[in-house]
Amino acid sequence: MQFVTYAGRSGDQAGLLVDDEVFALPPGARLVDVLGDLPAAGAAAMRDPAEVVPLSSVRLRPPIPDPPTVRDFMTFEQHIEGVAKLLDAAVPDQWYAAPAFYFTNPYAVIGPEDDVPVPPGCTMFDFELEVAAVLGRGGRDLTVEEAESCIAGYTLMNDWSARDLQFAEMEVRLGPVKGKDSATTLGPVLVTPDELAPYRAGNAFDLTMTAAVNGLTVGADRWSNMAFSYPQMIAYASRGTEVRRGDVLGSGTCGGGCLAELWGRLGFDAHAPLAPGDTVTLGVDGLGMQRSRIVQGIDAELDEFRARDST
Known part of the structure; x- marks a missing residue:
């Protein structure tokens, strides 16, 4: 099954997507509320939809607009x-030891065709092609075997990155902060695991991931090339703490899935940083496509944040 959230007359509206039509869940029902049993929610929407609308007539929101x-x-x-x-x-060496992660900003989640402003102070703006798992139930200190059943579905993810800000702030030996929290694009759809099961391979699924800027493909990979599995990621995230329904866990960037990798392999002349007017198109077979236009952000200076005793 595939689910979407769209901008309805009274706010966000969740629905089941079937053949380019959306069968709406009851008004006020959010996907996060039914993640524990999406098949039942989808079947109910087919039997008695709140409305049926063409996909082409709605503005898609992130499938989970407000992840915990x-x-x-x-x-x-x-x-x-x-x-x-x-x-x-x-x-x-530590990368091979466990699936490392950082927390990014749940308030910055946007939809699959929303414009993306350049972050304040950024001159090296970049995208990151990923696939996220969304949890249908949570737990604490989960085993890898237990974690598999926590996955409600998968969705396309773009972790937008202000590389110059990211590289500068990580010199302080903390994770990325302002370099990463301006926008995260999710969607267009949330796809249940059973729909992807025929493509199971390696640690994920044998499906193509593709990134393009202004219509020119700049990178591609296979989703199955993940070195860690989603159950490993979920179990590791739950060690000594909780994961909860609605949590979003991104795979990290696929091979060739960002400009920074091009810069590392071929130099900074390989591709210009993203700028207002550029369009980034990301796609994963079975999960749909995002098309994001880069727009001007606000101007910002960092001098006002400088330590008072610095010279």
């Missing part, structure tokens, strides 16, 4: 290796 948390992992070795070359480094 968004964790972003790094599971594609090709991406890690390519970006490491920017710093004349290699893939760190």
Whole structure:
């Protein structure tokens, strides 16, 4: 099954997508509320939809507009290796030990065709092609075997990145902060695991992931090339704490899924950073496509944030 959230007359409206038509769930019902049993929710919507609307007539929102948390992992070795070359480094040994992640901003989640402003102070704007798992139930100290059943579905994800801000702030030995929290694009659809089961391979699914800027393909990979599985990611995230229904866990960037990897392998002349007027198109077979236009953000200076005793 495939589910969407769209801008309805009275706010966000969730529905089941069937053959380019959306069968709406009851008014006020959010996908996050029914993630524990999406098949039942979809069957009810087919029997007695609140409305039936053509997909082409609605503005899609993120499938989960208000996730409790968004964790972003790094599971594609090709991406890690390519970006490491920017710093004349290699893939760190610790990367192989466990699926590392950071928390990004759940307030910055936007829809699959929303405009994306350049973050304040950024001159090296970039995209990241990923696939996220959305949890239908949570738990604490889950085993890898238990974690598999927590997945309600998968959705396309773009972790927008202000590379110059990210690289500067990580010199302080903390994770990315303002370099990563301006926007995260989710959608267009949330796809249940059973629909993808025929493509199961490796740690994910044998489906193509493709990134293009202004119509020119700049990178592609196979989703199955993840070095860690989603159950491993979920179980690791739950160690000593909780994961909850609605949590979003991104795969991290696939191989060739961002400009930073191009810069690391081929130099900064390989592709210009994103700028207002550019259009980024990301797609994953079975999960649909995002088309995002870059627009001007606000101007900002960092001097006002400088430590008072600095010279």
